[in-house]
Structure formats: structure tokens, C-alpha cells
Amino acid sequence: MSVFSVEDVSYSYGSRKALDHVSIELGAGRFCALLGPNGAGKSTLFNLLTRLFVTSEGRIRIAGHDIAREPRQALARLGVVFQQPTLDLDMSVERNLAYFAGLQGLSGKQARMRSAAALERLGMAERAREKVRALNGGHRRRMEIARALIHEPAVLLLDEPTVGLDAPSRAAITDHVHDLADSGLLVFWATHLVDEIREEDEVVVLNKGRVLAQETAGQLAGSGSLTEAFVRLTASGEAPPPSVLTGAEAGR
Ligand SMILES: Nc1ncnc2c1ncn2[C@@H]1O[C@H](COP(=O)(O)OP(=O)(O)OP(=O)(O)O)[C@@H](O)[C@H]1O
Numbered sequence: 001m002s003v004f005s006v007e008d009v010s011y012s013y014g015s016r017k018a019l020d021h022v023s024i025e026l027g028a029g030r031f032c033a034l035l036g037p038n039g040a041g042k043s044t045l046f047n048l049l050t051r052l053f054v055t056s057e058g059r060i061r062i063a064g065h066d067i068a069r070e071p072r073q074a075l076a077r078l079g080v081v082f083q084q085p086t087l088d089l090d091m092s093v094e095r096n097l098a099y100f101a102g103l104q105g106l107s108g109k110q111a112r113m114r115s116a117a118a119l120e121r122l123g124m125a126e127r128a129r130e131k132v133r134a135l136n137g138g139h140r141r142r143m144e145i146a147r148a149l150i151h152e153p154a155v156l157l158l159d160e161p162t163v164g165l166d167a168p169s170r171a172a173i174t175d176h177v178h179d180l181a182d183s184g185l186l187v188f189w190a191t192h193l194v195d196e197i198r199e200e201d202e203v204v205v206l207n208k209g210r211v212l213a214q215e216t217a218g219q220l221a222g223s224g225s226l227t228e229a230f231v232r233l234t235a236s237g238e239a240p241p242p243s244v245l246t247g248a249e250a251g252r
Contacts, residue, residue, distance in 0.1 A: 002061075003028045003077075003154050003186050009058030011044055018044040020209040022058070026188065026202065028154065031181035033197045033217070034190040036206035037234055042190040043083075045206070046159050049188075050080050063154040079148035081158040085140060089133040093124065096132060097147050104151040111150070118146035122176050138169025142176065155186045162196065170196065194226045207234040 004026040011019040019041045026032050036042050047053040049060060051071055060067040063077035087096055094115055101111030119125045122142040132140060141161055148156060158177065162170040174196045181187045189196070197203060199218040203226075204211055212233045213220055220229045 001027060003063050004188065005059075005061045006045070006049075007059045007061075009045075009048065009055060009060060011041075011048060011053065011055045011057065018209050019048075019055075022206070022209070022211050024204050024211065024214060026186055028186050029181060029184045030202050031178055031187045031189065031198070032202040032204060034188060034204050034206060035192065035194065035197070035230060036190075037192060039208070040206040040234075041209040042206060043159065044209075046080075046082075046157060046190060049157055050078065051075060076151065077154040079151070079153035079156045081141075081144050081148050081156070081161050083159040083161075083163065085144060087132045087140060087144065090131060092129050092131055093119065093135070093143055094128040096143070097150060100147050101150050106150070114150045114152070115146070118149040119143075121149065121180065122146045123172070136169070137165050138172060141165065141169070141173055145173070145177065145180075149180075153185070155188060156180060158187070158189045160190055160192070162191070162193070194230060197226060205230065205233050 002025045004024070006022055006024040009019055009022045010017065022045065034042055034045070044053070048055055051067055054068065062074040065074035065077065067074040088099070091099070097115035097118070098111050101114060106114060116125065116128070119128055122145055124139065124142050124146055127135065127139060132143065135143065145158070145161070162173055165173070177187055177189065178198065191197070197217045199216065201217050203213070203215065203217050203220055205213040205220070217226050220226060222229065
């Protein structure tokens with residue numbers, strides 16, 4: 001059963017079409033990478049999924065709730081990690097999480113239990129009392145993912161969550177998030193780094209506002225590599241997009 005569906009969604013900035021009849025359907029317990037070069041429309045799609053933007057063209061459903069008709073119910077099933085960190089650096093990890101839990105309407109006891117469970121899932125339990133300022137970039141990111149799980153969403157959206165992190169931190173985060181998908185969550189992960197994607201992961205390739213493919217990474221790669229398949233799909237007679245790199249190639 002689909003927990004996430006985008007049906008025939010379009011969005012324009014004035015005369016510039018950023019999304020053009022986009023349709024994506026995903027079920028629970030999957031890790032799906034939204035793969036696209038710069039300017040593909042990934043952030044625009046995320047802004048529509050989180051209702052920062054609205055469109056009258058097409059329909060978005062989260063856990064069966066239409067985001068235009070039942071926004072509160074739809075957003076209640078969504079956990080989001082934005083590209084820009086939004087943590088209070090001078091509060092402890094647990095106080096940051098408790099604050100967010102309060103915003104979600106959870107009682108103190110519930111908030112403590114959920115925070116502890118979420119930090120445990122991200123391997124961050126022993127850092128609960130540390131100030132965020134003292135954490136490295138990878139741990140801060142893991143904490144933001146823990147925070148996004150507190151209200152027990154069905155869908156976790158992450159917008160290029162490993163940008164700027166070193167290789168071990170990126171690997172730890174991608175491992176943790178794959179574990180979350182294995183435990184039943186639908187993970188929708190925007191990236192332009194193909195080495196974050198595993199063979200069995202679902203991949204949606206977005207380019208110039210259009211979905212070019214939705215299949216597993218293994219199917220997409222065929223007998224070659226995922227990078228080659230991605231470049232072939234998105235190049236369409238132009239130079240390969242410069243942003244299609246693995247983390248190593250990107251110097252991370
Ligand atoms: N506020 C805006 N006004 C006009 N055009 C915009 C605006 N924001 C984005 N665009 C255009 O819409 C298209 C999609 O942009 P978007 O930021 O969604 O892509 P993206 O895949 O997230 O790119 P990146 O990986 O660089 O963040 C691009 O052509 C971009 O130039």
C-alpha cells in the first residue's frame with residue numbers, strides 16, 4: 001500500500017516551470033533516493049511535500065491524507081530534515097528534542113520516552129546531555145534525524161542531509177537511515193551523490209522538473225554503474241551534469 005503519493009504535480013516560479021507533471025508512488029519500509037542534478041526541482045518538490053509551497057496542479061497524499069484537504073493530518077505523519085540545520089546550539093541534545101516534542105503536543109513523560117528512543121535509534125543515546133555546540137557535524141545531523149522521528153511519522157524526508165560532512169559521518173548517517181527504512185519507515189532522501197544509494201534502494205531520477213525513471217538502483221544501473229546510468233539519463237545531448245559525483249570525487 002502506498003504511504004506517499006505525488007500525482008501529476010506541477011509548479012512554476014512565474015514563467016519558469018520547476019516541476020512538470022511529476023508522479024511518484026512509494027510504499028512503507030523503503031529507502032527511496034530522489035536523485036537529480038542542480039536545478040532538477042528537488043527542493044521545490046520538498047517545499048510542496050512540507051507545505052511551504054502550495055500548488056493547485058496535482059495531488060500529494062501522505063499516509064492517505066491529501067495535503068491540500070487535510071494538511072494537519074498529512075503533516076503529522078511526516079518527519080523532515082531540512083538542508084539547513086535548525087538546532088539551538090546552546091541547549092543540550094535532550095532539551096532540543098524536548099522543545100520540539102512540546103511543539104508536537106507531547107507531555108513531558110512522553111517526550112522523554114520518545115526522545116530517548118529516537119536517540120537510541122540513531123546511536124546518540126550517550127550524547128543526550130551534551131550541548132549541541134560540542135557535537136561534530138555528523139552527530140548534529142543524527143540528532144536532527146532523531147528529532148524528526150519524535151512524533152512517530154510514517155514518512156521521513158531528508159533534503160541532502162550529508163552535505164558538508166566527512167566520509168565516516170556520511171557513511172554512519174546513511175547506515176542509520178537505511179536501518180530506519182528496514183524497520184518500516186518510508187525514507188525519501190534527496191541527493192546528488194550516487195554512493196549514498198544501495199542496489200536495492202528505490203531511485204527516482206528527476207531532471208529539469210521531470211521524473212525520468214523510478215526503479216531500484218540495481219535495475220537502473222543494469223550492467224554498468226549507477227553514475228553512468230544517471231549521467232546517460234540526465235545528459236540528453238548536453239554535457240554531463242557537474243554535480244553527479246560520488247562523495248570521494250566530491251573530495252569528501
Ligand atoms: N525562487 C525561485 N525563483 C525562480 N526560479 C527558481 C526559484 N527557486 C528555484 N528556481 C528554479 O527552479 C528550478 C528548480 O530549482 P530547485 O531549487 O527546486 O532545484 P534543486 O534540484 O533543489 O537544485 P539544487 O540541487 O541546486 O538545490 C531551477 O531551474 C531553479 O533555478
